[in-house]
Structure formats: structure tokens, C-alpha cells
Amino acid sequence: MGFLGRTLAVLLVLYGLVFVVADLALLHADAPLWVGFAFAVAFIGLQYVAAPWLIERVFSIDFSADAMPAAQREFIESLCKQRGIPVPRMGVIYSGTPNAFAFGRLRRDARIVVTEGLLKICSEEEANAVLAHELGHIAHYDFAVMTLGALAPLLLYQVYVWTRSVSNLRIVSYAAYVSYWVGQFLVMFLSRTREYGADHFSAEVTRTPSALSSALMKIAYGMVKERSEALEAKADKGASKDTKKDAERSLQLGTQLGLMGISAASGGEALMLATNADEAARVMRWDLVNPWAKVYELNSTHPLTALRLKALNKEAVKLGQEPAYPLPEDARKVNWVGFPIEFVVWALPYALGFLLLSYAWVGRKLPLDLPEKTLPLMVIALGATWAVRIAYRYHGSFKAAKVQDLLEDVTVSQMRPRAVQIEGEVIGNGVPGAFWSPDLVLQDDSGMMYLLYRSSVPLGRLFFAMTSVNRLIGNRVTVQGWYRRGLKPYVEMARVEAKVVKNSGSGMITLFGKREDGSEAPVEYETLVERSYSRWIQTAAAGACVAGGVIWLLNVV
Numbered sequence: 001m002g003f004l005g006r007t008l009a010v011l012l013v014l015y016g017l018v019f020v021v022a023d024l025a026l027l028h029a030d031a032p033l034w035v036g037f038a039f040a041v042a043f044i045g046l047q048y049v050a051a052p053w054l055i056e057r058v059f060s061i062d063f064s065a066d067a068m069p070a071a072q073r074e075f076i077e078s079l080c081k082q083r084g085i086p087v088p089r090m091g092v093i094y095s096g097t098p099n100a101f102a103f104g105r106l107r108r109d110a111r112i113v114v115t116e117g118l119l120k121i122c123s124e125e126e127a128n129a130v131l132a133h134e135l136g137h138i139a140h141y142d143f144a145v146m147t148l149g150a151l152a153p154l155l156l157y158q159v160y161v162w163t164r165s166v167s168n169l170r171i172v173s174y175a176a177y178v179s180y181w182v183g184q185f186l187v188m189f190l191s192r193t194r195e196y197g198a199d200h201f202s203a204e205v206t207r208t209p210s211a212l213s214s215a216l217m218k219i220a221y222g223m224v225k226e227r228s229e230a231l232e233a234k235a236d237k238g239a240s241k242d243t244k245k246d247a248e249r250s251l252q253l254g255t256q257l258g259l260m261g262i263s264a265a266s267g268g269e270a271l272m273l274a275t276n277a278d279e280a281a282r283v284m285r286w287d288l289v290n291p292w293a294k295v296y297e298l299n300s301t302h303p304l305t306a307l308r309l310k311a312l313n314k315e316a317v318k319l320g321q322e323p324a325y326p327l328p329e330d331a332r333k334v335n336w337v338g339f340p341i342e343f344v345v346w347a348l349p350y351a352l353g354f355l356l357l358s359y360a361w362v363g364r365k366l367p368l369d370l371p372e373k374t375l376p377l378m379v380i381a382l383g384a385t386w387a388v389r390i391a392y393r394y395h396g397s398f399k400a401a402k403v404q405d406l407l408e409d410v411t412v413s414q415m416r417p418r419a420v421q422i423e424g425e426v427i428g429n430g431v432p433g434a435f436w437s438p439d440l441v442l443q444d445d446s447g448m449m450y451l452l453y454r455s456s457v458p459l460g461r462l463f464f465a466m467t468s469v470n471r472l473i474g475n476r477v478t479v480q481g482w483y484r485r486g487l488k489p490y491v492e493m494a495r496v497e498a499k500v501v502k503n504s505g506s507g508m509i510t511l512f513g514k515r516e517d518g519s520e521a522p523v524e525y526e527t528l529v530e531r532s533y534s535r536w537i538q539t540a541a542a543g544a545c546v547a548g549g550v551i552w553l554l555n556v557v
Contacts, residue, residue, distance in 0.1 A: 036158040044154060048105060048147045055103050061091040061113055068092055069119065075128045076112065076135065079205055085139055088112045092119070098222040100262050102134040103143065110138040121218045129202050129212035130219075133262055136201030142194045149190045153183030174362045191301040195262075199308055200315065209315035210324035213308075217325065219262065220305050284309070285410055286485050288327060291339040292413040296487050304487075335410070342415040345392050348385040352378055376552035383545030390542060393417060394535045398480040398494075404446035406483050406491075417482035420491060422449065426472045426498075438465040440472060442479065442491075450490035451479060453530075456537035468530050471500045495531050502526040 068090040080087045088102070088110040098118040104110035112134045119127060137143070159176035163169040203209035284306035287293040297304050306327075313323035356378055363370075396419030403422065412418050423444060430439025430450055438453040438461040455461045477498040481491045502524045 033162045036162050040154045040158050044151045052104050063089055063091040071124050072127055098219045100130050100134055102137045121222050122215050125211045126215035129206050130215050132202035132206050133198045136198035140197055149187045153180050156180040156183055170362050188301050192303045195302055203315040209312040213312045213324040289335050289410040291334055345389050346415050352382040372556045376549045379549030380546050383542045386542040390538050402446045403444050403449045412485045414484050417484050420483045421480045423478050425476050452490045452492045454492055454534040456534045472498055497529045499525045500528045
């Protein structure tokens with residue numbers, strides 16, 4: 001781990017230790033709940049005050065007068081004058097990862113930072129649109145708003161800590177803990193709302209919403225591309241130590257910029273499958289039409305790029321302009337048909353497991369008069385609904401398909417798969433350059449697709465990566481599996497077959513493909529077939545759950 005990674009890790013640990021130890025000290029001293037609240041407020045306040053100072057010391061930011069290009073500096077100064085906003089300090093991070101972010105406490109001490117990678121890939125108009133977005137965060141006091149938002153879950157956590165050891169308040173403690181996690185998702189929703197607000201501000205002040213659209217596309221694509229190149233450099237055995245250190249530094253910096261910047265890394269992998277605006281619109285169409293996209297977005301601090309482009313397209317139309325990334329007419333409304341059933345089938349096992357754990361944690365100590373058969377019946381129901389969920393996710397006969405046809409299918413999801421057979425060349429790892437990645441990228445004559453190897457056996461994915469992945473890369477394969485769509489499209493492999501090189505001949509073969517006597521070893525080919533048994537293992541586990549519940553029920557009766 002490099003300097004940046006070590007610094008951030010140490011800071012996180014220190015913050016965690018201070019909060020936990022201080023909480024324990026207050027509890028040990030029998031401090032009232034209001035003291036816990038006051039401590040949480042003071043803790044968040046300290047973070048709010050110290051955050052800019054910490055950010056400047058963690059990131060190497062050049063705030064010199066000539067760091068920011070003159071065109072962008074003049075644009076910000078002019079815009080601040082028009083809006084009556086104090087001109088923020090402007091800095092540059094010399095990183096190839098394209099991104100930008102703003103930080104500070106109030107308007108008067110705000111900073112705007114862009115990376116060198118963003119300035120290289122964006123036109124002047126696009127760079128100005130990004131800067132206007134960051135100025136929007138400053139104009140809307142988003143630093144203070146997000147700090148207040150983050151305080152609420154922390155206060156709920158204090159209620160949980162202060163009441164969990166009080167027997168007659170155990171239900172209150174449980175409710176506070178659940179609310180704490182709900183609050184975390186609400187904070188992320190608030191963050192996405194502020195991002196939309198900053199996008200609107202940029203479109204309003206620049207009157208070029210399409211410039212921000214194209215910048216967001218370049219940033220999302222560029223972040224994944226930079227990460228891929230860094231991983232490949234890090235994995236290159238012939239690379240120098242300095243090159244590997246630079247690659248590691250780039251990976252760490254890219255991760256942190258993704259958390260703070262105008263665009264997050266999540267979802268960018270899908271755009272890597274597109275090579276032009278039309279293909280990008282096709283790839284993103286699923287995000288706009290399928291309800292599951294909204295479910296996946298719940299765990300993100302940034303809106304999905306497709307949804308941001310949709311909002312910016314509306315801004316462009318209002319201004320009488322042509323959108324940079326026009327989306328299909330049929331991608332303007334979410335198709336809810338079938339989603340309720342899929343969601344229920346997906347959620348029921350989780351809901352039953354949650355209820356069982358809740359009873360084990362809280363219910364046993366409450367004056368609940370449950371029938372004796374309730375718990376074993378719930379265990380049976382858990383196994384049964386789990387089995388139904390597996391059957392729902394793995395069904396259908398494998399039919400030949402092209403990648404382009406799959407990318408245009410907006411009906412698929414994690415729960416509604418499409419059983420397919422595709423053929424093409426494996427062109428690399430799902431995580432480029434990572435020897436431990438069992439996932440692959442396949443290309444046929446119509447496009448590229450991610451291949452995912454799922455294993456329900458401990459270390460199963462690592463074993464597949466170590467034994468088969470390198471033999472598949474560079475060869476044509478036939479893959480049978482289930483096409484699914486999450487934040488990125490992929491085929492979950494059930495079976496993969498390929499003709500791969502086999503060293504043969506008499507005598508020992510060395511690592512260099514030669515016999516012990518130094519002569520060249522003859523090259524032969526063999527058929528490599530790999531299968532995933534994940535669905536059968538999951539089904540067996542669900543069956544064991546039902547059997548366990550039945551045995552329990554018989555003992556109760």
C-alpha cells in the first residue's frame with residue numbers, strides 16, 4: 001500500500017478508534033443519552049472543520065496561479081462575479097484519472113480541484129461545464145448540507161448504543177439500529193439529489209447542458225480505462241519498480257477521486273463496451289427502462305450516468321438545443337411489468353432470514369407468545385423461497401445469441417435471465433491484468449461482453465482463475481450461461497469450452513516449451529471444458545434448510 005492508501009487507512013482507523021473508545025468511556029461513566037448526542041454532534045463538527053485541511057494533505061494539489069489553465073480560471077472568476085459568489089481557490093491534481101471535485105466549509109473558503117486527466121480529454125467547453133457543476137455544489141452549500149445529513153444516522157447509532165443493554169428498551173435499540181442503516185441509504189439519496197442540483201446549475205449558467213453530458217461520458221469511460229491501464233502495468237512482469245509504484249498510486253488515487261468527484265466509478269464498466277455515442281445510448285438504455293436500475297442505484301452516492309444524461313437532455317430541449325446523447329423514444333419510461341413478482345421472489349428469502357435473526361437478537365427477550373411451530377415453519381419457508389429464487393434465476397434452454405442482441409434486451413435483470421450460447425474470442429480479464437480475476441471479456445463480431453464465473457465453493461473462483469483463465473485468453477470459446485444485467489451486462493457462465501494449446505511429446509517439458517534435450521516440444525491442442533456448479537450447490541443448501549426445518553418441526557410436534 002502506497003503513501004496515499006496508508007494515510008487514508010490510518011485516518012479512518014483513528015477516527016473509528018476515537019469514536020468507539022469515547023463512546024465506551026461515556027457509557028462506562030453512565031452518561032445520559034444527551035451526552036452521547038452532544039458527542040456525536042461535536043465529532044461530526046470536528047470532521048467538518050478539519051476535512052479541508054486533511055484533504056489538502058492527503059492529495060497533492062497544485063494551487064499555484066498557473067496550475068489551472070487561464071481559460072478555465074477566467075471562466076470561474078467571471079461566473080462567480082455574475083452570481084455573487086466568492087472566487088474559490090483552484091487547483092490541479094496531476095493524475096491521469098479524469099475527475100473533479102469541490103471541498104471546503106462555506107462559500108468563502110471553498111476549493112475546486114480538477115485532474116490533469118480531465119483537462120486532457122475534455123474540450124474547453126466541457127471543462128467549463130464540469131467546473132460550473134462543482135461551483136454549483138459551492139453555491140448550494142452542499143458541504144454543510146451533507147454534513148447535517150451524515151449527522152442523523154450517527155445520532156440513531158447513539159440511541160442504539162445507549163439502549164442495547166437495557167432489557168426493557170431492547171426493541172427501541174433494535175429499531176434505532178435498523179433506522180441507522182435506513183438513514184445511510186437516505187444520506188446517499190441526498191447526495192444523488194445534490195448531484196442533480198449541481199448538474200442543473202451547470203446547465204443553467206453555461207447554457208450548454210450537452211457539454212456536461214459529453215464530459216460525463218468521457219469521465220466515466222476514462223476512469224475505467226485509466227484503472228484498466230494501471231492494473232495492466234501493475235501486473236506486467238517486465239515493468240520496472242517505479243512503473244509498478246506509479247500504477248499502484250494511480251489505482252489508489254482513482255478510487256478516492258471516484259468517491260469525491262463529479263462521477264463515481266460504479267457503472268463505468270458498462271460504458272467500456274461502447275465505442276461511440278450510438279452504442280453508448282444502447283448500453284445505457286437498460287438503466288432508463290428497467291426498474292432494477294433504481295434498486296442498484298440506492299447504494300450509490302452518484303446517480304447513474306444514464307439518468308444524469310436523461311435529465312441534461314431535458315435541459316437541452318428546454319433551451320432549443322439538440323442533446324449530445326439522444327436516447328431512444330422507448331427509453332423515456334420505466335417498464336414496471338413483471339417487476340413486482342421479481343422483487344418479491346428476490347426479497348422473500350432475505351426477509352425471512354431477517355425476521356429469524358431479529359427474533360434471535362431481540363424477540364427471544366421480549367414477552368412474545370409465538371406458537372411453537374412458528375420458527376421451524378419459518379425455516380422451512382426460508383429454504384423453500386430460496387429454492388424458488390434459485391429456480392427463477394436459472395431457467396431456460398441455451399439458445400445461440402449475438403452480443404449486440406443481448407445488449408439491446410432491456411427486459412433482463414438479475415432475476416430475469418436469458419439462457420444463451422455465445423461464441424467469440426476471450427480478449428482479456430474482467431479486471432485487466434489481475435491474475436486473481438476469474439471473470440473474462442468476450443468479443444464476437446457484434447460487440448463485447450463480460451463473462452462471470454460464479455462459485456459457491458470457498459476459493460472456487462480463485463482456483464478457476466489460477467488454473468483456467470490464462471489458457472482461455474486469446475482463444476475462441478463457446479459459452480453457455482445466463483445473460484443478466486446489473487450495473488454492467490454480463491453472462492454468468494454455466495459451461496465454457498475452448499481448444500487450447502497442449503504441450504506433448506516424450507520426455508519432460510520445461511517451462512519454456514522445450515524437452516530436456518533442448519529440442520522444441522511438439523504443439524498439440526486439447527479441448528478444455530469448465531463448468532460452474534454454483535446453482536446446484538445453492539439448491540442443495542436450500543434443500544438442507546428445508547430438511548432442517550422439517551426435523552425441527554417434527555421434534556416440536
